[in-house]
Amino acid sequence: MSTDDLKREAARAALRHVEDGMRLGLGTGSTAEHFVDLLAERVRGGLKVTCVSSSERTQAQAERLGISLTTLDAMPELDLYVDGADEIGPGLSLIKGGGGALLREKIVASAARRMIVIADESKLVPVLGAFPLPIEVVPFGLEATRIAIVRLAGRLGLSGLMLVRGATNGHVFVTDGGHRILDCHFSHIDNPAELAAGLTAIPGVVEHGLFLGLASAACVAGPGGVRVIDRA
Numbered sequence: 001m002s003t004d005d006l007k008r009e010a011a012r013a014a015l016r017h018v019e020d021g022m023r024l025g026l027g028t029g030s031t032a033e034h035f036v037d038l039l040a041e042r043v044r045g046g047l048k049v050t051c052v053s054s055s056e057r058t059q060a061q062a063e064r065l066g067i068s069l070t071t072l073d074a075m076p077e078l079d080l081y082v083d084g085a086d087e088i089g090p091g092l093s094l095i096k097g098g099g100g101a102l103l104r105e106k107i108v109a110s111a112a113r114r115m116i117v118i119a120d121e122s123k124l125v126p127v128l129g130a131f132p133l134p135i136e137v138v139p140f141g142l143e144a145t146r147i148a149i150v151r152l153a154g155r156l157g158l159s160g161l162m163l164v165r166g167a168t169n170g171h172v173f174v175t176d177g178g179h180r181i182l183d184c185h186f187s188h189i190d191n192p193a194e195l196a197a198g199l200t201a202i203p204g205v206v207e208h209g210l211f212l213g214l215a216s217a218a219c220v221a222g223p224g225g226v227r228v229i230d231r232a
Helices: 003-015 030-044 056-064 102-111 142-155 192-200
Strands: 023-026 050-053 078-083 112-120 133-137 162-164 180-184 205-208 217-222 225-230
Touching: 003 030, 003 112, 003 217, 003 225, 023 030, 023 102, 030 056, 030 078, 030 112, 050 056, 078 102, 102 112, 102 133, 102 205, 133 142, 142 162, 142 180, 142 192, 192 205
Parallel strands: 023 050, 023 078, 078 112, 112 217
Antiparallel strands: 133 180, 133 205, 162 180, 217 225
């Protein structure tokens, strides 16, 4: 099976947790797109759900497929949020934000009673950090914010390139909220909770891609099938 096939199987496994009448949060990214496609098939078959999207990209896909959508202001409490991840570490700690929607993804995830992560098994890692950690920052004072992150990283024994996404090719990435993203190549994050707390305390940091204590379970697909990992 291809990686894309595995992503779809993971999404199909998560769909088994969706029940009629649920309030759903829809994630962003290539794996989440499979979930939205499969959900739309169930909706055409009569499933009744109301959804909130975590990005404009997902909203456009869901609207195109006829999925009922509302806003998080209109429906501030959700039953389930399904999304992919860039890395899945011990205790279902996650790095997310490769698609640039980490702020809205975290808001939606925090509004949900349960979060199920869907991924192929290549996303499972013993320690977070090989995937660059996205940090969403405001454009004003971006360099001052970057320096503060560098200093925090140094205190925690972390180092590596911190690049404004898209700056090297002249097409700086702008999030749905109008912010920028710093991709931090730490390679090895031994204490994600300490880093997360430090980042949250820095003025100019809007949000970071460390999703800790949010995922309830993960549907992880490999050549041998899909296994469900529950948070200990």
